Amino acid sequence: MQELLYVSALAAAVFMGISIGASTVASAFGPVNSARSANILRSALFAGFFAFLGAVTQGANVTETVGSGIIGGEIQTIQAALILFVAAGLVIVSVMGDYPMPTAFTVVGAVIGSGLAFGNPLQYSGITKVLGYWLIIPFLSLGLSYSIAKILRKYVSKEDSEGKLRILLLVTGSYVAYSAGASAVGLAVGPLTGLISSTGALLLMGGLAILMGAWLYSPRIIRAISFDYSNIGPRRSVAALGTAAILAQIGIFFGVPISFNEAVIASVIGSGLVEGKANADMEKIGRTAAAWVAAFFLAMILTAGIGLLIA
Template sequence: MISLLVIVGLLVAAFVGFNIGGSSTGVAFGPAVGSRLVRKVTAATLFTVFAFLGAWTVGRNVIVTMSEGIVPAAQFTPVAGVGVLFFTGLSLLVSNIYGVPASTSMTAVGAIVGLGLATGSLDEALMFTIVSAWIVAPLIALGIGAVIGRYVYPQLDAHLSFTRLERQLLQIDRSSRFPRVRFNKNASLRDLVGSALVVGIACYMGFSAGASNAANAVAPLVGNGTVSIDQGVLLAVAAISLGGFTIARRTLATVSDGITDLPILAALIVSIVGATIITVLSYYGIPASLAVSTTCCIIGLGWGRASRAATLAELAAPSPAE
């Protein structure tokens, strides 16, 4: 018979996954929604599919790190596991209520670190590596965004400029007897290509979010043997999906419109940089924040575009005196 504590653990894990979906869906698909490419429901659907793929593949490495690397698996007793998950979910719920993108990985790892300090079982060398990644990854994202925005963006915009659509790329035509899906009639071929790239990269971000964040919801349960890694992935993605279809709407609004006005090209750059950084770290089993890295890239890109002085081509060109 399943004990009451196990049931509570599963419910709390689902609660954490629910809040992860609320935060990560906005971070992954905020640029695509802000560029009027997809609706929020479509974003949640795509995020669920690709988060599952990420969690089922690369995400296993992160689950192993968080379930037995930071502290030994034996430390995740049923009570300790529920406590770690509860405080992780509570912190994420507060951030989602206020529509602020939160670092699910930092929150979950912080709770596990607290357990490790309390029991004297923390792997300090591994934590040094993880914290170093937390510092370096956002700085890399910020720097890449700033350099591209300040020196490269004008050249990219000249060759790859896309229109910020006033209405979604895919629309439902109800003029005939049976509704049918059609492309926005105001979109050019270049807009269609750019839109496909942005949505594709957003799906890539969903993959990286699943790879990094599934562990945050189920690592304590995997550590104490309540669920296997496969079962944990399914539980995490189901809960993440529910959060993506419900409370993610506020975070989507914050990331898509509240930080900076993203044209399609800028959304494409932000998505590529954020997803690549997190996917690489997840491959090495390091839990990292997609929210922080992506937000830093958005800030860097916005600052670079606003303060642009010259492009790289202009800097490399010889002066008239030469």
């Protein structure tokens, strides 16, 4: 029975990694595709490759936070599988509906819910750090991306620098995908830190799963971010991605599993506001934000309820 649970937990981690590749990593190349610097399939290829590199080289900090910084004690095998299956299921549902849900919301909510069910003490300092950073990300993203977009619009001619802007945008998107993999891989493999002692093996497994998800399933979300939230050009796309990269690296440094969809979408909106409010679909943005908050609590409630039945 224990062996079956172990295999189930590993399968759940792979499922979660595929979900991250399909949803979170796709955010990095939405603006690239919006500015016509790469088509959707090529964007998915680049996003997956650089996300894999980020996962295996810089994913340890967030992995440690998810594994031991949110709840204390040992995460049981069946508990790890439950966390990952519930969180990944919610993300996959959001992908099917073209609403890019922050994977961090569902995983952290599920980890907290499992702690309540299985008797793990909550690490309130870690939870406060994560939630606090999530709350300020939209404001930082909006302000930074708007400011950078204004500067680029003033000093960089779109017509005279179009080729250079497209190259810069592709490079920036690749770095953001790298940061997304580094930030998000811990959400897939963090709950397994008590089962597998080798962090390198965990990161490799998670990175490969993210790569698979990006290549197979991310084009839907890339298309949604490219056109549904804000229609932006190359200069504003550079501003949006540059902002997301800065916020992601801050989160990685402190071990915070940043909500990459939240950061990128807010950055896309902020840079798009240079052209006026009408350039963003505020109705869809509002529905998406409400769905994210609901997903956090839904993941917590589902995991706690199922966990109590199991326990």
